[in-house]
Amino acid sequence: MTKNASCQFPGAFSIDLSDADVLEAMTSIQGYIDITPKDFKEIYQIAFRHAIDRLSKSVTAEQIMTRNVIAVLPDTDLIQTARLMSDAGISGVPVAGNDRKVIGVISEKDFLKRMGDIGSGSFMSVIAHCLSSKGCVALPIQGKTAKDIMTTPAITARPDTSISELSRMLKDHNINRLPIAGDDGRLTGIVSRGDIVNSYCANVLV
Numbered sequence: 001m002t003k004n005a006s007c008q009f010p011g012a013f014s015i016d017l018s019d020a021d022v023l024e025a026m027t028s029i030q031g032y033i034d035i036t037p038k039d040f041k042e043i044y045q046i047a048f049r050h051a052i053d054r055l056s057k058s059v060t061a062e063q064i065m066t067r068n069v070i071a072v073l074p075d076t077d078l079i080q081t082a083r084l085m086s087d088a089g090i091s092g093v094p095v096a097g098n099d100r101k102v103i104g105v106i107s108e109k110d111f112l113k114r115m116g117d118i119g120s121g122s123f124m125s126v127i128a129h130c131l132s133s134k135g136c137v138a139l140p141i142q143g144k145t146a147k148d149i150m151t152t153p154a155i156t157a158r159p160d161t162s163i164s165e166l167s168r169m170l171k172d173h174n175i176n177r178l179p180i181a182g183d184d185g186r187l188t189g190i191v192s193r194g195d196i197v198n199s200y201c202a203n204v205l206v
Contacts, residue, residue, distance in 0.1 A: 056164035065189030104150030
């Protein structure tokens with residue numbers, strides 16, 4: 001297999017080998033192979049699953065995290081926060097004190113759900129509300145700072161957390177990123193869903 005942009009998260013895809021794939025692989029091996037194509041395919045699929053499992057337990061947050069983390073202080077105004085997120089093309093940032101200890105996280109959802117009564121807090125609900133309203137839907141959070149809308153306490157992971165555990169945490173908490181903090185609570189990196197996917201693509205699909 002080759003690396004490609006369409007690589008998906010493990011568990012969301014399966015590798016389906018055709019009989020032609022198996023026969024070609026078997027004929028490329030020199031010598032006599034006392035095994036049927038069906039057995040060959042089953043062995044490969046089991047081995048692939050073992051490789052995925054081994055990878056998920058051996059690769060840690062420290063190995064895949066983004067170290068140059070964009071974060072904001074609790075008193076950073078929301079205009080600056082929104083601009084930072086927009087300029088960086090990210091949908092969320094950790095909120096950390098001057099000591100770099102993580103105290104919260106701000107995502108696009110935190111902005112949306114605090115812009116008045118806009119139902120689900122989705123982007124389209126903001127559009128619908130804006131189109132039917134005479135005022136700006138952002139007025140309720142005008143003049144506020146990061147600490148006013150952040151989600152707290154922040155859900156964080158340790159540098160030695162395995163990617164299988166990172167995946168579980170993202171799924172269980174329905175979030176897209178995890179700040180990585182050491183034993184002292186200080187921010188050392190951040191892991192997104194994309195980082196985990198890329199890790200599998202780079203290490204398994206070679």
